Amino acid sequence: MNDEEPVGKLISDRLLCPDSDSPIWGTVVAVQANFYRVKLESNLETQESARGLSGRHFKPAQFLLCTRRTRLKKIGQKVMVGDRVLVEEADWQDSRGAIGKVSPRATELQRPPVANAQLILLVFALEEPTLDPWQLSRFLVKAESTALKLCLCFNKCDLITTAQQQQWQQRLDKWGYEASYISVKKQLGIDQLLSHHLKGKITVLAGPSGVGKSSLIDALIPSANLRVGKVSGKLQRGRHTTRHVELFELPEGGLLADSPGFNQPDLDCIPSNLAQYFPEARVRLQQGNCQFSDCLHRDEPGCIVRGDWERYEYYLDFLDKAIAHEATRQQQPDQESNLKLKVKRLGKSQYEPKLKTKKYRRPSRKVRQQNLQDIYQTQLEEEIEDQL
Numbered sequence: 001m002n003d004e005e006p007v008g009k010l011i012s013d014r015l016l017c018p019d020s021d022s023p024i025w026g027t028v029v030a031v032q033a034n035f036y037r038v039k040l041e042s043n044l045e046t047q048e049s050a051r052g053l054s055g056r057h058f059k060p061a062q063f064l065l066c067t068r069r070t071r072l073k074k075i076g077q078k079v080m081v082g083d084r085v086l087v088e089e090a091d092w093q094d095s096r097g098a099i100g101k102v103s104p105r106a107t108e109l110q111r112p113p114v115a116n117a118q119l120i121l122l123v124f125a126l127e128e129p130t131l132d133p134w135q136l137s138r139f140l141v142k143a144e145s146t147a148l149k150l151c152l153c154f155n156k157c158d159l160i161t162t163a164q165q166q167q168w169q170q171r172l173d174k175w176g177y178e179a180s181y182i183s184v185k186k187q188l189g190i191d192q193l194l195s196h197h198l199k200g201k202i203t204v205l206a207g208p209s210g211v212g213k214s215s216l217i218d219a220l221i222p223s224a225n226l227r228v229g230k231v232s233g234k235l236q237r238g239r240h241t242t243r244h245v246e247l248f249e250l251p252e253g254g255l256l257a258d259s260p261g262f263n264q265p266d267l268d269c270i271p272s273n274l275a276q277y278f279p280e281a282r283v284r285l286q287q288g289n290c291q292f293s294d295c296l297h298r299d300e301p302g303c304i305v306r307g308d309w310e311r312y313e314y315y316l317d318f319l320d321k322a323i324a325h326e327a328t329r330q331q332q333p334d335q336e337s338n339l340k341l342k343v344k345r346l347g348k349s350q351y352e353p354k355l356k357t358k359k360y361r362r363p364s365r366k367v368r369q370q371n372l373q374d375i376y377q378t379q380l381e382e383e384i385e386d387q388l
């Protein structure tokens with residue numbers, strides 16, 4: 001994490017912003033250990049709050065390095081990259097602060113862990129590594145199962161011929177997707193990607209390792225200066241050069257999260273929802289109904305989804321995996337008992353955490369051990385906080 005130098009000169013030794021009337025809000029752009037780098041909203045109140053204490057020539061810092069208030073830890077409030085937070089006790093001289101409140105999240109992704117993202121930019125390479133339609137479909141299904149919009153982008157188009165690109169275009173069209181074709185290396189298609197899709201939004205980059213996610217961020221935001229890895233020769237895979245999630249500011253507004261690539265997202269969706277994550281099946285289900293309302297579209301009579309479309313075999317394969325995943329989930333009573341299946345709008349179901357019931361039982365040794373670890377961790381964080 002780059003700790004931003006405080007900007008401007010201060011008059012007194014240590015200037016703390018009291019719990020003033022002017023709330024300071026910002027967005028968490030990086031998390032490392034127990035520290036949160038917060039980009040402040042450049043509203044008048046924040047600027048006044050800093051200027052009021054520090055003389056006329058002061059230009060308030062854009063970033064504060066923050067800890068999380070003990071109060072938040074006690075209620076189990078986690079802080080994620082992308083969270084909009086209230087900063088308390090801003091110390092403008094050292095560019096430090098403490099997070100006192102987290103705004104409710106509009107969206108929340110687990111992998112990569114990012115809050116409030118609006119768009120997933122799914123990046124694949126056309127070559128190096130060779131585009132694998134099965135792997136691509138797995139990522140597409142995963143992206144479709146979130147509440148986020150999806151933008152598909154194929155990089156390294158410098159490595160294939162125009163005819164090959166057209167073949168992919170036609171194939172994707174049948175799947176129900178439109179993609180942007182770019183080359184970071186040749187600087188092709190990047191400006192359009194920015195202006196048509198990324199401007200003003202919080203976007204998360206996803207995709208396998210080695211496809212050029214970090215390279216793309218470097219091209220869009222030269223100051224980001226990210227680690228770019230080589231695709232290893234034999235396996236044609238990247239080597240996970242990106243280590244943690246970080247949000248970068250786009251020149252024309254908006255934030256972009258680089259995240260480590262992973263090669264196989266889990267298929268942990270509810271089996272009966274899976275068809276909704278294939279545009280080909282979605283269209284069929286919009287046009288009619290299967291004979292049975294709980295049809296899983298395998299070999300049931302009167303099924304309108306089963307048929308002659310390229311990815312139908314992927315659907316069947318992913319369905320098996322989702323069913324297997326659900327069976328495992330049901331065999332884990334601990335985890336299962338904390339979740340309840342809720343049927344949502346449009347007949348979609350999803351697991352939600354149950355509200356905690358009060359426990360009168362003596363906690364198990366494992367739980368007691370865990371609690372001890374939590375206490376130890378909290379103490380450690382507080383000690384660090386005190387030292388700041």
Ligand SMILES: Nc1nc2c(ncn2[C@@H]2O[C@H](COP(=O)(O)OP(=O)(O)OP(=O)(O)O)[C@@H](O)[C@H]2O)c(=O)[nH]1
Pocket residue numbers: 155156157158159182183184185186208209210211212213214215216227228229230231238239240241242259260261262
């Ligand atoms: N030929 C070609 N190579 C590219 C292009 N974009 C990126 N690369 C190369 O692809 C390799 C991997 O790029 P990265 O940006 O590290 O990939 P990544 O997706 O961030 O990988 P992880 O961080 O491991 O997830 C590097 O050697 C880049 O130079 C492109 O448009 N064309």
Ligand SMILES: [Mg+2]
Pocket residue numbers: 213214215227228241242258259260261
């Ligand atoms: Mg990377």
Ligand SMILES: [Zn+2]
Pocket residue numbers: 290295296297298300302303304305306
């Ligand atoms: Zn069916």
